[in-house]
Amino acid sequence: MRTTRARKLRFTRKLLAWWARAARDLPWRRTRDPYRVLVSEFMLQQTQVSRVAEYYPRFLERFPNLEALARARPRTVREAWDGLGYYARASNLHALARVVSNDLDGALPDHPAELIKLPGIGPYTAGAVASFAYEKPVPAVDTNVRRVILRVFFGDDRQRPSRERLTRQRFIPTSRIWALADALVPKTGKRAWKFNQAIMELGALICVARKPKCPECPVRPVCRTGKTRRTDA
Ligand code: SF4
Numbered sequence: 001m002r003t004t005r006a007r008k009l010r011f012t013r014k015l016l017a018w019w020a021r022a023a024r025d026l027p028w029r030r031t032r033d034p035y036r037v038l039v040s041e042f043m044l045q046q047t048q049v050s051r052v053a054e055y056y057p058r059f060l061e062r063f064p065n066l067e068a069l070a071r072a073r074p075r076t077v078r079e080a081w082d083g084l085g086y087y088a089r090a091s092n093l094h095a096l097a098r099v100v101s102n103d104l105d106g107a108l109p110d111h112p113a114e115l116i117k118l119p120g121i122g123p124y125t126a127g128a129v130a131s132f133a134y135e136k137p138v139p140a141v142d143t144n145v146r147r148v149i150l151r152v153f154f155g156d157d158r159q160r161p162s163r164e165r166l167t168r169q170r171f172i173p174t175s176r177i178w179a180l181a182d183a184l185v186p187k188t189g190k191r192a193w194k195f196n197q198a199i200m201e202l203g204a205l206i207c208v209a210r211k212p213k214c215p216e217c218p219v220r221p222v223c224r225t226g227k228t229r230r231t232d233a
Contacts, residue, residue: 003153008184011152011222012195018218019198022205024049027056028132029197034108035066037133041125042093046086049204055084066108069094070101092120110134123178131196135189139181140196141174144203149177149184151207155224 023029026049028040039059043052062080063069069077074094081090096119100108109115110133112126121129127140141149154172184199185192206213212226220226 003180003183007222011219012184012186014219014222015198015202016191016194019194019201022218023197023201024205027053032133032135034110034129034133035069036060038066038096038108038129039093041128041132042089042120043084045089045125047084051084055081066097066106067101070097070106089120095119096121108133110136112136112138128196131185131193135193137185137187137189137192139178139185140200141178141181142200142203144207145181145196145199146174146177147209148199148203148207149180151212151225152219152223153180155228 028037031037040052040056043056043059059080063072063077072094074091077090077094078087081087084090099118100106108129109118110130112123112130115121115126115129116123124140124142127138128142130136130138131140139145150172184195186195202217202219206217212229214220214223214226214229217223217226
């Protein structure tokens with residue numbers, strides 16, 4: 001199905017209006033410091049927001065900038081990460097700090113194509129850091145964003161395709177989701193920043209995985225899935 005420009009714009013307008021009144025005040029949203037944004041993104045991979053909010057300030061107090069982290073001993077970094085789990089993230093973050101400090105004069109790149117070459121950074125984190133630290137108009141598709149895009153524009157929750165769906169080749173390829181996300185992101189930095197934050201927030205608070213809250217959803221009038229759902233049950 002073709003997604004018209006008017007529909008994309010309507011979606012973006014409704015999403016941003018909702019964001020303006022419903023966004024959570026989270027510490028990493030108050031900064032554009034690349035190092036601080038980077039730390040938050042590493043922590044948020046596989047960890048709940050409430051838990052990250054607890055550990056984030058402590059970690060930054062111990063390692064206030066990228067140089068401090070680069071100079072630290074692996075054991076110290078591991079200790080500071082203690083309680084967050086998935087320790088590979090801590091060692092990747094540490095390795096990244098050392099690469100940036102040694103090879104890039106301490107400056108974290110601002111483009112996804114450069115960011116993705118660094119340890120522990122995949123397509124989502126590359127987009128997120130470019131957008132949230134540097135306000136670049138690039139997409140950042142995580143699980144929440146993917147789910148929202150699938151439900152709104154494809155009218156089905158195909159993020160977990162059944163065997164039958166795969167057989168029928170109805171699975172929407174990742175490249176198509178990214179292309180649509182790219183087309184949706186506003187082309188001015190501040191709006192791009194807001195859009196990426198807002199679509200993630202919608203996936204985290206309203207368009208949740210198990211029981212999407214369609215009746216209270218701000219983008220329901222333009223959502224192919226929501227329009228056909230009578231309740232949020
Ligand atoms: S209307 Fe429902 S399915 Fe559509 S984006 Fe909102 S919560 Fe998700």
